[in-house]
Amino acid sequence: MLIEAIAAGVVGAALLWLVLQPLVSPSPLAPVDLDPLDPEETPRGLALIALKEIEFDRATGKLSDDDYAELNARYSAAAIATLDAVSTTVRCLTHGVCPESAARFCPHCGSGLVTEADACVACGVAVPADAMFCPGCGVRVRGE
Amino acid sequence: MKPGAKFAIGALVIVGGVALMITEGIKQTGTYFMTPTQLVDTATADPHFYNLGLKVSAKVVQGSIKRDNEHQRVDFAVSDGHQSFPVVYVGSLAEIPDTFTDANDIDVVVEGKLGREGTFHATSVIAKCGSKYEAAMPKSGKKA
């Protein structure tokens, strides 16, 4: 009985510490490497996926040449429209992308924003300032 | 016509078909499910209910079960506390579940017809057993 009560006390204290620790000693907000974006989350990624699919559908005989030409033109245009855009997104770790790209602090919580400047729109990997192609996935990130 | 409108027409056909199948299905296969009191009352008021296929849920009267193995026949009585009537089941005794006993107020569902002479001619007997087959079991009955 006594042992059980002690065990209960220990368990309770441990759980309380687990939950309250971030409140008692908040860790300073350091920029964290965010996981790269899924292609499906970016306009360029979506357009590239659609292009691949169209290509494959033609190869397996699902799309006629006319439909292929029309769809390919449309999604190529969509992909090209995103080509020159190097993202300068700023992102709060808890509130996600901040619409004000010039902001340095999150409008919701005031914590510092992580700059994703020079991140590839297709895969999210950081792109060096002089690179024309993304080192992560190889898509062209800057125009001529 | 727009593709959206064409789709809406197809959708209406499917939804209408499902609705029709459900109403027709219930009209043609629905069976009344009553207590002995309800059945005797309705049948007295509306003789149409004699010899109509339906289900009755009641308790087996203690000590009333008489099995006749030779003729594949079981006689017993059911009651809901107010009304009671004799039931005769003729058919495979293997179809009678193990749980069907007259020991302690077993709940039973009998399917069949109430004859004008006041005997219920059952075509199937399903026993439910209370206490031990607890609600927590996803499945714990006997299918007759």
Add this chain to the structure above:
Amino acid sequence: MTLLGTFALWAALLLACWSAAIALLGPWQRRPSLAVAVTRGAYAVCGALLVATAALWQGIFAHDFNIEYVWAYTSRNLPTYYLVAGFWAGQKGSLLFWAVILSIFGALAQALTSSRHKHLLPYVAGVTNLVVAFFVAVMLFGHANPFERMAFTPADGRGLNPQLQNPGMVMHPPMLYLGYISITIPFAFAIAALMARRLDTGWIIAMRKWALASWLFLSIGITLGMWWAYVELGWGGVWAWDPVENAPLLAWLTLTAFLHSVMIQEKRGMLKRWNVSLMIGTFLLSIFGTFITRSGVIASVHSFTQSDIGYFFLALLFVSAVLSFTLLYTRWPMLEAEVQLESLLSRESAFLFNNLALVGIAFSVLWGTLFPILSEAVKGTKITVGPPFFDRVNVPLGLFLLLLTGIGPLIAWRKASAANLRRQFIVPLLSGAVSAAALVAVGLRDFYPLVALSLAGFVLGTVAQEFYRGIRARMSLHGEHMLLALAHLIARNRRRYGGYIVHVGIVIYFVAFTGLAFKVKHETVLLPGAVDTIRSPFGHTYTLTHLGVSQYTRLNRHVSVATLEVRLDGERLGTITSEKRQYVDSFDQPTFEPATEIGLRSTLREDLYVVYAGSPDGTEAARYTIMINPLVTWFWIGCGVLTIGGLITMWPGGPQLRTPRRRVVAQAGYAVPLAGVTE
């Protein structure tokens, strides 16, 4: 350890309520440290419930019969693996099981979600903890605390219901629970996206593996239930349209619809409102299923004690429906579709029809299940509908769905033209027609089985063509060897080709269901040495000789076993036995009604299914029900195929463009020519 267990339950309740309140009412948005604390709440609740779980298992294994739950569901002579199952055998224990699994899933959702979707996580923690809090509250306030002690200590427990002493029963409830419970996670992501007003595809990417996992758990759980009903209930069928069977099927149907329609949202930005509604609906149906299973409001051959606990679930159902749909209503304008349907001849519209059919089936099953209650409320007399109703409505709908399974993959996304469709449909249609002709040639004349099997041929033709053309396309685009092309085809398009394998599994289920239409059933009383014959629908004859009845005693039961010698077309196959069991406690007192163990001889073609229904008045004669059930084994094979396909779709490793440090051309699998750009 009941003190520790009860304490852990209270700790879990308080922590869950605290973190849910903060997460959903919102002061954390302005304090990042509070957001961290909220997500830590999910781990803490999980920890507390794991302690409670350990405490209950400790009580069960220590045979502490002073604990009411341990006394009610286990006994000293119960084999060890059934002691493990005793944890979820009763109402109270299964509530704890539910809560602990949900909290584990909740913690995993926090740990496994990519940092990109971090903004959703406090809300997700809030929703999962709220549901956990509900289950713990039912235990603590609904007289369902599994740690309750009694005033005295019985010498032995009542033991486990014999129908649950079956390997399938050790697996079936946990699997079904895993399915039911894991639905809460995708639902929590949907609610989180609505609350955070982040309604892009982010939440779908964050939760789609969870939705697939729930679907897989539910499929396996339902199939294990079928298997258990088949081998344990002795009526020789797998599905009886009982309310308790229908309950998980409802959630399975809407979840299947969701898994299809969500692809349209990912690719085209359409159907956002429909998808959120389907997810909410699936969660509500999972709660509704729990309500049906536990309240006994709907008469079922699976018998239940009436229990007040059901009304807690009814309240949860009502409250969560009102809250979710109100939330959806306030976010309605943000869920505008980005594009319109481009063509009726497109995979989008095939998916939409598939959704309608699935939801139509779900609705008819729900309606049939609820009809006794509805008719009593409206007309005063209860009207029940049984298998004939469900078969009438769902067989045509199911076949329509099977047809769509064959059509959908043949049509391209976005649009298709008639000339192409002809090229696409020739092989599958031919495959369907050949199946039909072959079946007619061997003498099959029944309408529905003929349609079902021809459609099965059609769908298999579709899948085979998809694989064949995919491999050929890769071989010509990359010059790969055939096997390499197949491996790359599946590995680089896991969802599509895994999905096709799942379709094959579903086709196998349909074939197995068709087989049940040809079952043969026969009853007989045999004296020792007497011979009986039964003809299988495949045309051969089983000759069965009754060898006698013997009796013996095992650890926790007395057994009467009847033995038949089996000959197939004159060739001796061996013996088959069926048992009547009387379970007893350690003082040799009978504990349950007698139970029957069936005798089963399975082949790919058919099952010989023998039920010993007792001996007339102590003679050595035996009453048998003998059945030939064609193709039943294919249910279990279909489940295996479906599981493999499901695992392929879920296998980690993202879509093709993501692998870092390789050129896009290399990983995309084939070159993507951009019109107007030359590189």
